[in-house]
Amino acid sequence: MKLSILQVNSEDLSPYAIVCGDPFRAEAIARKLDHVRELAFSREYRTFIGEASGVPITVVSHGVGSPGAAVCFEELIKGGVKTLIRVGTAGSYSADVPPGSLVVSTAAVREEGLTRQLVPLGYPAVADSDVVRALFEAASETEGLVKKGITVTLDAFFQGVEDFPHDKYKRAGALAVEMEIAALYVIASLRGVRAGAIVALDGYADADLREVYDPHTDVVSGAVEREIEAAIRAVVKLSN
Numbered sequence: 001m002k003l004s005i006l007q008v009n010s011e012d013l014s015p016y017a018i019v020c021g022d023p024f025r026a027e028a029i030a031r032k033l034d035h036v037r038e039l040a041f042s043r044e045y046r047t048f049i050g051e052a053s054g055v056p057i058t059v060v061s062h063g064v065g066s067p068g069a070a071v072c073f074e075e076l077i078k079g080g081v082k083t084l085i086r087v088g089t090a091g092s093y094s095a096d097v098p099p100g101s102l103v104v105s106t107a108a109v110r111e112e113g114l115t116r117q118l119v120p121l122g123y124p125a126v127a128d129s130d131v132v133r134a135l136f137e138a139a140s141e142t143e144g145l146v147k148k149g150i151t152v153t154l155d156a157f158f159q160g161v162e163d164f165p166h167d168k169y170k171r172a173g174a175l176a177v178e179m180e181i182a183a184l185y186v187i188a189s190l191r192g193v194r195a196g197a198i199v200a201l202d203g204y205a206d207a208d209l210r211e212v213y214d215p216h217t218d219v220v221s222g223a224v225e226r227e228i229e230a231a232i233r234a235v236v237k238l239s240n
C-alpha cells in the first residue's frame, strides 16, 4: 500500500521507526545504519530504511509542530509501524538539566491544539514503559547527563503577548518543553502501538527564543549525537 502523504510503500517500512523534526537529522540518523536507502522525500517527510545489528529501522522526519507530525505518525502506523521513538530537541526547565543534557519523556503535558480534537482533555499523553526503559538504559550508556520525566508539548515557539505556561509546569516538576511528543503519545495510545521520546536540551525554555535560540552549537550537536546513538540502541534492545 502506498502511503499518500509520506509517499512510501508500507511494504518497505520496518515495524520500528525513529522519527525527528528535521529532515537533515533524519539523514544523520540514517547514516548510522547499515544498508540504508532513502525511500521518499515528500513535503517535510523524509523517509529512510536501514538496519542496526540486523534489525530493520525506518527513519522519518515529521517537521515542526503537532498537526504535521500527527499526519506522519498516523501514516506510519497505518503502514504497519508498531514502535515509534522520537529523537528531538527541547528547551530546559531546570538548571539541573542544562543544555547538552538528554531527557527521556515519560509523559507529556498536552499544551497543544491537535490532541484535543482527537480525545477528551483528561486523556493522558503517556509513553510506553518498555520504550522508556530501553531509551533510558541506552542513553545512560553514553557520556553525559540523562534524566527521565515529564515534558511539555506546546504549539507556540516564539512568544506573543500572552504568557507562556512555563512557570507553572516548571513548578510542577516538568523537565523540558518541545512541540510534538504529546501528539505522538496520544496517537500511539489511540492506535494501540508503543511510543517513546528522547530530547537533547538546546537552551532554557524561558529565555527569549527570538534572541537566543541556537540549536547549532557543539554542545547541542554532541547531545543530538548521543540521543541518536541511544535511540538506535534502544530499538535493538526492544527487538530482542
Ligand SMILES: O=P(O)(O)O[C@H]1O[C@H](CO)[C@@H](O)[C@H]1O
Binding pocket: 020, 021, 022, 063, 064, 065, 087, 088, 089, 090, 157, 178, 179, 180
Ligand atoms: O528538533 P525537533 O525534533 O524539530 O524538535 C524541536 O525543535 C523544533 C523547534 O525548533 C520543534 O519541532 C521542537 O519540538
Ligand SMILES: O=c1cc[nH]c(=O)[nH]1
Binding pocket: 089, 090, 091, 092, 157, 177, 178, 179, 202, 203, 204, 205, 209
Ligand atoms: O520547542 C522547543 C524546542 C527546542 N527548544 C525550545 O526551547 N523549545
